[in-house]
Amino acid sequence: MDKVVGFIGLGAMGSKMVAHLPADTHRILFDLDTERAQAIAKGLSGAVSVATTLDEFAKAQVVILMLPDSAVVDAVALGQAASPGLIHRLAPGSLLIDMSSSDPMRSQALAARAAECGIAFLDAPVSGGTVGAEKATLAIMVGGEAPDVERARGLLRCMGSQVTHVGGHGAGHALKGLNNLLAATIFAATSEVFAAGERFGLDPAVMHQVINASSGGSFVTNTIWPRSVLPKTWNFGFALGLMHKDVGIGMSLVRAAGAEARLLEESAALWDEAKKQAASNADLSDYARLMMSKMP
Numbered sequence: 001m002d003k004v005v006g007f008i009g010l011g012a013m014g015s016k017m018v019a020h021l022p023a024d025t026h027r028i029l030f031d032l033d034t035e036r037a038q039a040i041a042k043g044l045s046g047a048v049s050v051a052t053t054l055d056e057f058a059k060a061q062v063v064i065l066m067l068p069d070s071a072v073v074d075a076v077a078l079g080q081a082a083s084p085g086l087i088h089r090l091a092p093g094s095l096l097i098d099m100s101s102s103d104p105m106r107s108q109a110l111a112a113r114a115a116e117c118g119i120a121f122l123d124a125p126v127s128g129g130t131v132g133a134e135k136a137t138l139a140i141m142v143g144g145e146a147p148d149v150e151r152a153r154g155l156l157r158c159m160g161s162q163v164t165h166v167g168g169h170g171a172g173h174a175l176k177g178l179n180n181l182l183a184a185t186i187f188a189a190t191s192e193v194f195a196a197g198e199r200f201g202l203d204p205a206v207m208h209q210v211i212n213a214s215s216g217g218s219f220v221t222n223t224i225w226p227r228s229v230l231p232k233t234w235n236f237g238f239a240l241g242l243m244h245k246d247v248g249i250g251m252s253l254v255r256a257a258g259a260e261a262r263l264l265e266e267s268a269a270l271w272d273e274a275k276k277q278a279a280s281n282a283d284l285s286d287y288a289r290l291m292m293s294k295m296p
């Protein structure tokens, strides 16, 4: 296994994922929020350093990105003429793994640019939320060349219970976008069903108990509802804006495929509306709150 591993993006997910990297690796951490990176580094055992510039990744054999979206990933990885990005600073032969939920077409372009610099690239997005990140039970879907996937498998297995090679560059990000489009659609439908049940006079806790044990149950009722919607804490730990981004990625794939998608189109329109109505820092679970606030 590679012994010098960089990790960039220590937010809701990255901060928990990095804790599972082996203690016998030298981990180099970076986040725009340096204080946050330093606090996370303090909680890790073994060799850990906090980088203040991308040059400090020159000795990394593998660098993992867990950033908001492709725009940020490209800014970090490609940089600009005046300030070249990570692929120009890593040593040839190193491996860049984008575990963010990024745009598959942009990931394919990034893989090609990385290859020109002798850097291998994998897209390896995750599913399972902050709970999966904390428990290292994420489902990880990997796109890229088979030898690179095998090289990364040991590290990825530290953070997830399932690592699946799903295709070439971009395939992981494509599957992640489609998965989240499906999850968002189930979330929207669940919100409407609970709002209708409440209007009828059903107790939401009783509805949840029954639906979660019945055919209408899902990750949404199993995990999101009890953690953030029923107790009205609205803090699932996944930004509504990030889910909206994923719905957009999924829909562009669906539209490009020319697939029949009346329900998905309606779902995407609902998420557009929610994004406009929600606060900029809204949590995914705020979608259900918005739905309930529409009740008379």
Ligand code: NAD
Residues within 6 Å of the ligand: 008, 009, 010, 011, 012, 013, 014, 030, 031, 032, 033, 066, 067, 068, 069, 072, 075, 076, 099, 100, 101, 102, 126, 127, 128, 129, 130, 237, 238, 239, 242, 243
């Ligand atoms: P987040 O916003 O909590 O964290 C992003 C981190 O990236 C922040 O700490 C931010 O400071 C840092 N960052 C932003 N720009 C940077 C830059 N230029 N250089 C260095 N650091 C920078 O997001 P998150 O919830 O951890 O999500 C990360 C990715 O994982 C997203 O693509 C998201 O869609 C995906 N994802 C999230 C969840 C979830 O439940 N939160 C689940 C699965 C996948």
